[in-house]
Amino acid sequence: MTQIPLLPPPFPAAEFHSRLKALRTAMAARQVDLLIVNQFEHIGYFGGYWSTGSMYHAFLIPIDGEPVAILRALDAPIFRELSCFTEYVAFNDSANPLKTVAQTILAKGYGAAAIGLEYDSNFLTVNRARELESLLPNARMVDFSHIMWEMRQVKSPLELVYLEAAAEICDRAVKAAFDVAQPGINEREVFTAMTGEAWRSGADNGAVAVMTSGPRSSMLHASLGHRTLAEGDIVHVEPIPRFRGYSSRMQRPKSIGAPTDEQMRTAETMIRIQDEQYRAMKPGAEAKEVDRILREGILAAGLRDSYTGITGYTLGFVSAPRLSDFTRVFLPDSAWQLKKNQVFHMYTSARGMSFSETIVVTPEGGERLTKMDRRLFY
Incomplete structure (x- = not known):
C-alpha cells in the first residue's frame, strides 16, 4: 500500500x-x-x-x-x-x-x-x-x-495548492491502475485499483474516474464495462478526483502487450502537438490561437478526419450536477484571452488513445500540475 x-x-x-x-x-x-x-x-x-x-x-x-x-x-x-x-x-x-x-x-x-x-x-x-x-x-x-x-476564473495561491493536491491524486490513481492492467484482468479490477488509490490519497467525491478498454477505448464518456483485458487492447483511464471540491484531471493510455510502431508514432505525435499548445498558454494569448495549434496540428498529421470537439475547458471548484465547467472552452471561435493562474483541463484524442493534463497559465506558458510521464504506457 x-x-x-x-x-x-x-x-x-x-x-x-x-x-x-x-x-x-x-x-x-x-x-x-x-x-x-x-x-x-x-x-x-x-x-x-x-x-x-x-x-x-x-x-x-x-x-x-x-x-x-x-x-x-x-x-x-x-x-x-x-x-x-x-x-x-x-x-x-x-x-x-x-x-x-x-x-x-x-x-x-x-x-x-x-x-x-x-x-x-x-x-x-x-x-x-x-x-x-x-x-x-x-x-x-x-x-x-x-x-x-x-x-472564479483566476485562481488564488491557496486554490492552486488544492488543485496541485488533486493533480497528485490523479498521478497516483493512474499509476495504481496501470500496475494492475495486465492480460487476463477484468477491467473492473483496474477501475477498483484506480478509484481506491484516489480515495486513499484524499479524493472527496464518489465518481472519481472514467475507464474504458479495447474497442471502446475511444469512448471518452462510456460507462464501465465488464471486459477481460487481452493482448492488443488499449486501456483508457481518466481520474477526475476532487480535493475539497477542487478538481484536477488527466488522461493516459496503456497498451496491453507491446504497442505497434504506428501506435507509438501516433502517441508521440499527439504529445508533441499538445506540448506546443501548452507552451503557447501564456497570459494574453488568444484562446482560439491556442486551440488552433492542437486542432490543426492533429488534422494536418492525419490522425483524425475531423475535429469538432473542444480542446480544453475550465477547472476549479466543481460540484454535481455539473461534472465539468464550460465557462471557458477552447474552440476555433473562442474570442477570449488567457489570464495568469487560470487552470484548464487540456485534452486530445485520436485512434483510440487520449492524453490530457491539468494546466495552469503562467508567464512562461502552460505549466502541468499533473506530473505523470507523457507517453503510451505498456
Whole structure:
C-alpha cells in the first residue's frame, strides 16, 4: 500500500472574506442589495460548504453584514463543520424551502430591495424563480447570471495548492491502475485499483474516474464495462478526483502487450502537438490561437478526419450536477484571452488513445500540475 500524501489544510476564513469583498463590489456595481446564491459551486466558493441537491437551498449575501445560509435541517451540521460563517436558517423536510427563503428575506428587511438572482443556476428552475418572484412582490429582481462563474476564473495561491493536491491524486490513481492492467484482468479490477488509490490519497467525491478498454477505448464518456483485458487492447483511464471540491484531471493510455510502431508514432505525435499548445498558454494569448495549434496540428498529421470537439475547458471548484465547467472552452471561435493562474483541463484524442493534463497559465506558458510521464504506457 502506498503512503498517504500530506494534504493541505482547509482554507482560512480570510480566503472567503476576500472572495466576499470582491463579490460585493460586483453587487454594488449592479445596485444589488441582496444576492440569492443557489448554484452549488458558488455556495461552496463563497460560503465554504455544500450539501445535497435533494431540496432547494440558498446562501443569502447582503451588500453589508453576515451572509445567511438557508438549508435543510439535516444539512445544518455540515454547514457548522465546514463554513467560516455562522448564521443559518434550517427548514424541516415538510417545509417549502422557497417560502423559508422569502420569509428570511422579509425578516431581514429586504422585501422591497433589489435582489440578485442566478437565472443561469442549475437549481433555480423556471418554476422556482417564478415562485420567488411571487413571494417577494415588492422586490426588484436583478439578473446576476454569469458573474460568479467569471469571478472564479483566476485562481488564488491557496486554490492552486488544492488543485496541485488533486493533480497528485490523479498521478497516483493512474499509476495504481496501470500496475494492475495486465492480460487476463477484468477491467473492473483496474477501475477498483484506480478509484481506491484516489480515495486513499484524499479524493472527496464518489465518481472519481472514467475507464474504458479495447474497442471502446475511444469512448471518452462510456460507462464501465465488464471486459477481460487481452493482448492488443488499449486501456483508457481518466481520474477526475476532487480535493475539497477542487478538481484536477488527466488522461493516459496503456497498451496491453507491446504497442505497434504506428501506435507509438501516433502517441508521440499527439504529445508533441499538445506540448506546443501548452507552451503557447501564456497570459494574453488568444484562446482560439491556442486551440488552433492542437486542432490543426492533429488534422494536418492525419490522425483524425475531423475535429469538432473542444480542446480544453475550465477547472476549479466543481460540484454535481455539473461534472465539468464550460465557462471557458477552447474552440476555433473562442474570442477570449488567457489570464495568469487560470487552470484548464487540456485534452486530445485520436485512434483510440487520449492524453490530457491539468494546466495552469503562467508567464512562461502552460505549466502541468499533473506530473505523470507523457507517453503510451505498456
